[in-house]
Amino acid sequence: MSSFRTRNRRRTRARPAILLATATVLLAATFAGGWWAAQRITPQKIAYTKGPAPALRASKAAARPAPAALQATLERIAQGYGEPVGIAVSDVTSGWTASVDGQQTFPQQSVSKLWVALAVMQAVDDKRLSLDQTVTMHAEDRSVFYQPLASRIRGPNGLTITLADLMRHALIESDNAANDMLIRQVGGPGVVARVIADKRLAGLALGGTERDVQTKTAGLEWRPEYGQTWIFKQARAALPDDVRDQALANYLANPPDGATPDGIAAALAALKRGELLSRASTDFMLDLMGEARTGAMRLRAGVQPGWSLAHKTGTGPDWRGASVGINDVGLLTAPDGHTYSVAVMVRETKQPPSARHRLMIGVARAVESYWAASGEPAAPTQQIATSAPLQGGPGL
Template sequence: MLNAVQGLGGGFAGSVGIAVRDIDEGWLISFNGAAALPQQSVSKLWVAIAVMDAVDRGALSLSDPVTVRRSDLTVFHQPIRALVGPDGYKTNVRALLEGAMTRSDNTCNDVLLWKVGGPTAIRAMLARKHIEGVTFGPGERELQARTAGLTWRPEWAGGWGFLQARAKLSFEARDKALRRYLAAPYDGASAQGVTLGLSLLARGTLLSPASSAHLIGLMRASRTGPARMRAGLKPGWALAHKTGTGQDLGNMTTGYNDVGILTAPDGHRYAVAVMIASTRVSIPVRQRLMANVVRAVIRTRN
């Protein structure tokens, strides 16, 4: 298993961190597993844990009503945008959490983020729950603006203004900003740190049994990244996961990730993280790396 992970990581044309943590036995193997790499939408996992923690403490209920307004809209993938009219869109915490975790909706996630207290609250939760090796960024809008070399403006809510402003930047300006981000990601986390958080979630030490089951169920129902780690599954195996995808510049992709809890037919569990910080290889090659890491884990049970 160690040789397989080292071989997959070492043979990949790009900057990647891989970690596999046996949730039930405790062992950990990794390739570049301690490096801080961009999380992108993997960070939605920490927002979700903070939301369910607030539910456990009685500070929040999944049935609490929420009105999403046009000023709440973010950038990039946000399916909820189509539902937000001039008077907003009335929904609840449960639906927003489902949108964030199963469809990776950026606006659903950001609304929940600020409902639980913003980035400071997420960082405090990570420290309180002893999830080491994971930091949290400034929120979706500011993160994506900084990564592109811009400063977020409220009138960009919805994304088109941001995209137009980004398109006006020179390649050199965007390249400088992107390299600055990759050198010290604002939302950085290590593959080892992410698998630690996943292991604690699976063991039930982060949340109540009901909240743990609800969140892991949403991760199993995720519709994103079907050709990433999920493509390596064999019959009887299950994956509860969260993907992440960052910005591209030219032929370089950043923050292309998949992390999750892999469960064998006999119930044995592994936390797996494959985090590609940057690469110029094609999407199928990236996806194949992720699927092959899962296949390597599965071989250990055969």
């Protein structure tokens, strides 16, 4: 067990079951909900001791071809969705990958928080950062969209928080302000890109902080006042439609945070095998991914009893009746410990949320059905790093 593995000490809060009748009250409740979500992650003191565990390698034998039955099932699921999607499923132990448009580039949106976390944990392994060290966030450290931490940045003293808790907010709740602060602490987007390259992870990109990527996607340039999301949304709404059209078209044509489903599945499989970080850092990341509260109706909704999921979602903006960057990626572990890395990515979709959910649930169920029919052997416990059981929670 990792010497610094955190334990949630959640406090149960009763919530009033009041039906909100007006839009004004509803907006207030939404803001309050974000603030309380930030409070539910109790700050933890992390006693991190780096153990120079050797890399945990999978078999060097060449990966066998993807199972024909699973490949055919994934193709049927993708075709049935009616819009372009990317799907990749990799066996963490044997290394095969079944995919549909797995080499195509899709916008990641918040999936890219995984690679920021990877760079942070590499810095911890290198003793350049410590999970116990604190940073202070001020008004200028706010980001855009979902950032419950921003409501806790008050006055000249700001908010002092540990890197461990920033990691928790970024991976468990997908807090954009937490993620952007982690990028700054690790040395900037270029450092994250360098970690990706040094680890030979193909088909992955970051693109910058959330606030820079999101403002450019909207057709704006970042300004400090946009840290108040309502101001950002006002500025975006004031743009001519053709400006927003062109900005979004530019983003989709060459997403700065683009990645391929195959690349993501391969990176997650390598993380699970312990090839990317020390054992302690690997466990810490997987634990946080296992507690992710977002995407309750995506891959998680397809997880059968006895299975567990450690994952990260991505959700982009809506414009002209379409949604951009609707993703869920993660590690799906069977009752016997056999693990599959899974990536489901949608570039742009006009399908209703129910259809998006069916797509992702269908992929998870396809993997589970394949495992049940194939009788895959259990993953060797000394070879594969284990993750914490899935913790429930509200999705975004």
